[in-house]
Amino acid sequence: MLDTMVTEIKQSKYYSIILDCTPDVSHQEQMSVIIRTVKMDKAPEIKEHFMGFLVACETTGLGLSSLILNKLMELNIPFDDCRGQSYDNGANMKGRNKGVQARLLEKNPRALYVPCGAHxxxxxxxxxxxxxxxxxxxxxxxxxxxxxxxxxxxxxxxxxxxxxxxxxxxxxxxxxxxxxxxxxxxxxxxxxxxxxxxxxxxxxxxxxxxxxxxxxxxxxxxxxxxxxxxxxxxxxxxxxxxxxxxxxxxxxxxxxxxxxxxxxxxxxxxxxxxxxxxxxxxxxxxxxxxxxxxxxxxxxxxxxxxxxxxxxxxxxxxxxxxxxxxxxxxxxxxxxxxxxxxxxLGEVRDRFGVLLNFQKLDDQELCNQCDNLCGTLSSGDESDIDGKELAVEVKNLPRLPSDDMTALELLTFIHKKHLEELYPNLWVALRIACTLPVTVASAERSFSKLKLIKTYLRSSMGQDRLTGLAIISINHETGKQLSYEEIIADFANKKARKQTF
Incomplete structure (x- = not known):
């Protein structure tokens, strides 16, 4: 089940991470890991995948950042494709010098930090x-x-x-x-x-x-x-x-x-x-x-x-x-x-503002904002888009259904008209914009499942079992694809005491 989600994340390429922590009934600090992507199927769809709980032995910025990086490496998900990160307003998470967001930005400057809006x-x-x-x-x-x-x-x-x-x-x-x-x-x-x-x-x-x-x-x-x-x-x-x-x-x-x-x-x-x-x-x-x-x-x-x-x-x-x-x-x-x-939050939005208000900009301002967005999505010699080509693409867009379209609506319009190859820079920029998270509400909701699964009577539950049950419970669509009859049969065979000679 986890392999299916990892495959879907890799197909989407760009993703953002959402993290939050809470103590469980065993007084262990559990960190919820959510990965947000834009799935390309019949229509672009924003999806948030719950990847499991991690025991956070150290709640410092160094400890939490190392924990998530090791988890991504274990899942074989490249951190270089991360374009956003969202946490609550705790000092260990949002700290500008030693917080999680600062340490991850050192490794990947394109992983933009967005503080939780609801918090x-x-x-x-x-x-x-x-x-x-x-x-x-x-x-x-x-x-x-x-x-x-x-x-x-x-x-x-x-x-x-x-x-x-x-x-x-x-x-x-x-x-x-x-x-x-x-x-x-x-x-x-x-x-x-x-x-x-x-x-x-x-x-x-x-x-x-x-x-x-x-x-x-x-x-x-x-x-x-x-x-x-x-x-x-x-x-x-x-x-x-x-x-x-x-x-x-x-x-x-x-x-x-x-x-x-x-x-x-x-x-x-x-x-x-x-x-x-x-x-x-x-x-x-x-x-x-x-x-x-x-x-x-x-x-x-x-x-x-x-x-x-x-x-x-x-x-x-x-x-x-x-x-x-x-x-x-x-x-x-x-x-x-x-x-x-x-x-x-406003500063991050302004960096991607050219994707929505390009019709109101003159040529010089349009080029400047496209170059700024290109710089935001650049790391060293690598860049997700070309600023000059992006400016040319938005100038030559066909007539849009509305002048006030959201990033997801514009992305859906391009996908529906099969214009991905004609506007590659705009296509990539819109996907990244839709990937950026706004709140950590999904992580908070996973804590509700944590309290239902790991109760006082199950306080000795192992971490692997906890994560597995939580993934099945939270990711409903992926859980429906499992064959529970095969899982039960496999479990019964492993626990069978009768030996075949």
Whole structure:
């Protein structure tokens, strides 16, 4: 089965590698190896092949880079044909001096590094959440809601009587997943508040009574509801883009366009979002029959003691303060982080930009960008394409079906018209562009299979067996080609105790 995938990878010639690591139930660091290619069959198709798990004894840049190079050598896959590499944002992977990407670039300058887009987008939300005290306290209160109801079956039953979408917890490392927990609060705040008040009346523990009362007051506060609406809107945009980026067939040019639109959407939201959040929060307050007023508690210092006072503050001033300290800080941080964290992704996309926007370039700019792409795909005296010939080819392309075609669509058009031999440089450049990965989501998905296969009851499973079962489970199409009857018969013959004389 593995030989079939290796043959397919060699036929595709150009490939990219995707790596990620996680500990298993035996406390061994398992590295998932994914190879991404463009398969040429009836139509060009982006494929990601799971090649197995490797035990990473050393998680340094040197140890991981040596491990993957040895694996490629064992599979007889030439590393010189690698054109891309994608990892998460760990220092041992993305380090510019001693990281895996830097060490592999020393051996093959054409193996372009593309940081994981989904992981970077997750860090954008994390940056925004940590930029404001109101944001930090907000997520703390949402977590308290879940903890209060989930601590006892009776409380959870009370919650289920009042809501249709239950509260959910979240992962500390996947910030965009918090939209699932906020959704219940966003559209069922009144019901959740009623459930809290019922818990307060029915429980006997005085601490739980106090906590339920406190959370009921918090859920009914204008400030909390504004924060809920704002965070739901932000996470809704981010989560939609994150889901699209995790597709195995996602292309670099499409990913950059999605991120550009997300940045534009957040920029527009910066101007109108707070006003719309206020209107939505007022409607939620009216539904709960509470007054939409912001009160700022201040600390009063006297000679004898410290005490809190809550002066009547004009709601307009309180709203301006909330907008300045929470809304503007969160949205501005998200926009700035989007720009900084996806700078590398944009640079790689710009190198291949001539393949998509050549119709908008003049002759001189077209030649310059073709030469730059030729330099990117060159190593020493070897080059995948000729820049001057590429410029001539794109000038003489036939009329295209659309002016806004993706790299895969243009590759499919050339393949369908049988123009590969007439446009060899463009053909190669497009194949390499489609090979470049955008995320390590496929490696993350393989970890789900790892946890299903290597459980506590199978903690002593050997590495070869683990890899074999994972390959069959993950690579469905290749697994269907196996004859399980022959495998079972072969296994039975090897284990048979009866000897033939």
């Amino acid at each position: 970077s987008l997750n860090l954008v939300v994390a940056d925004a959440a940590k930029a404001s005290t109101d944001a930090i306290s907000y997520f703390g209160n949402v977590q308290k809601l879940y903890s209060l109801f989930s601590a006892a079956p009776q409380r959870w039953a009370i919650l289920r009587e009042h809501v249709t979408v239950a509260l959910k917890t979240w992962s500390d490392t996947r910030w965009e997943s918090r939209i699932n927990s906020i959704e219940a609060v966003r559209y069922q705040a009144s019901n959740i508040r009623e459930a809290l008040l019922e818990v307060r009346e029915k429980v006997t523990d005085p601490l739980t009574k106090v906590e339920a009362q406190s959370l009921a007051e918090e859920v009914g506060s204008y400030r909390f509801l504004i924060c809920t609406v704002v965070w739901y809107d932000i996470l809704h945009h981010v989560n939609h883009v994150s889901k699209l980026l995790q597709s195995p067939k996602m292309q670099l040019d499409v990913a950059v366009d999605l991120l550009t639109k997300a940045k534009t959407s957040l920029t527009n939201y910066r101007g109108t979002g707070f006003a719309s959040a206020q209107a939505s929060a007022k409607d939620m307050c009216e539904e709960m029959n509470v007054e939409a007023v912001l009160k700022q508690k201040r600390l009063r210092n006297t000679k004898k003691h410290f005490a809190y006072e809550a002066p009547e503050e004009p709601i307009a001033d309180a709203l301006k303060r909330l907008e300045a300290t929470f809304f503007n800080v969160v949205v501005d941080t998200a926009i700035g982080s989007l720009k900084d964290r996806f700078e590398t």
